[in-house]
Amino acid sequence: MPKTECRVVGIDHISIRVSDYQKSKAFYGKLFTFLGFEISDEYPGTIGWTNGHTRYWIAEAEGRKAYKIGDVGLHHYAFQLRNRRDVDALQAWLEKEGVTIVDPADEYYEDYYAVFFLDPDGIKLEGMRYGELTEKKKGKSAKAKT
Structure with missing residues (x-):
C-alpha cells in the first residue's frame, strides 16, 4: 500500500435533507432514542444525533422532490x-x-x-x-x- 500523509480514521457523520422537517424530526427522534443516540446539536431547521461514535443529521430541504x-x-x-x-x-x-x-x-x-x-x-x-x-x-x- 502506498504511503500517504493523510488517513481517514472513520466516518464522522452523514447529513440528509428531508421534505417535512417536523415529521422527520419526530421519526428520527424516536428511532435514535431506541438506538441509544442523544441530540448533539440543534439549530433552526437542522438537528443532529450521536451515540459518541456516529453522528446523523437531518435538515430541512429547500426543494420538495x-x-x-x-x-x-x-x-x-x-x-x-x-x-x-x-x-x-x-x-x-x-x-x-x-x-x-x-x-x-x-x-x-x-x-x-x-x-x-x-x-x-x-x-x-x-x-x-x-x-x-x-x-x-x-x-x-x-x-x-x-
Missing part, C-alpha cells in the same frame, strides 16, 4: 448493531411504530443478518449485524483448544 429508491445518490445507510437480537428488537420496534419495513430481519448474506426500512421520505435504512456467528465459532474453537 421526493426521493425514490434507485435514484442517483444515497442507496441506504446501515447502523451496525451489537448482535442479532438487537436486529430483531429493532424490527419489533419498527413494527410497533408502523414504520415501513422493506426487507424483514433475515440472513441476507453468509453471517449477515439485517432488517431494512424506510424513513418518512423513503430513504432506506438498515439495522445489521455481520460476523456474529463466525465470532461465536472462533470463540468455541479457542475454548476447545485450551
Whole structure:
C-alpha cells in the first residue's frame, strides 16, 4: 500500500435533507432514542444525533422532490448493531411504530443478518449485524483448544 500523509480514521457523520422537517424530526427522534443516540446539536431547521461514535443529521430541504429508491445518490445507510437480537428488537420496534419495513430481519448474506426500512421520505435504512456467528465459532474453537 502506498504511503500517504493523510488517513481517514472513520466516518464522522452523514447529513440528509428531508421534505417535512417536523415529521422527520419526530421519526428520527424516536428511532435514535431506541438506538441509544442523544441530540448533539440543534439549530433552526437542522438537528443532529450521536451515540459518541456516529453522528446523523437531518435538515430541512429547500426543494420538495421526493426521493425514490434507485435514484442517483444515497442507496441506504446501515447502523451496525451489537448482535442479532438487537436486529430483531429493532424490527419489533419498527413494527410497533408502523414504520415501513422493506426487507424483514433475515440472513441476507453468509453471517449477515439485517432488517431494512424506510424513513418518512423513503430513504432506506438498515439495522445489521455481520460476523456474529463466525465470532461465536472462533470463540468455541479457542475454548476447545485450551
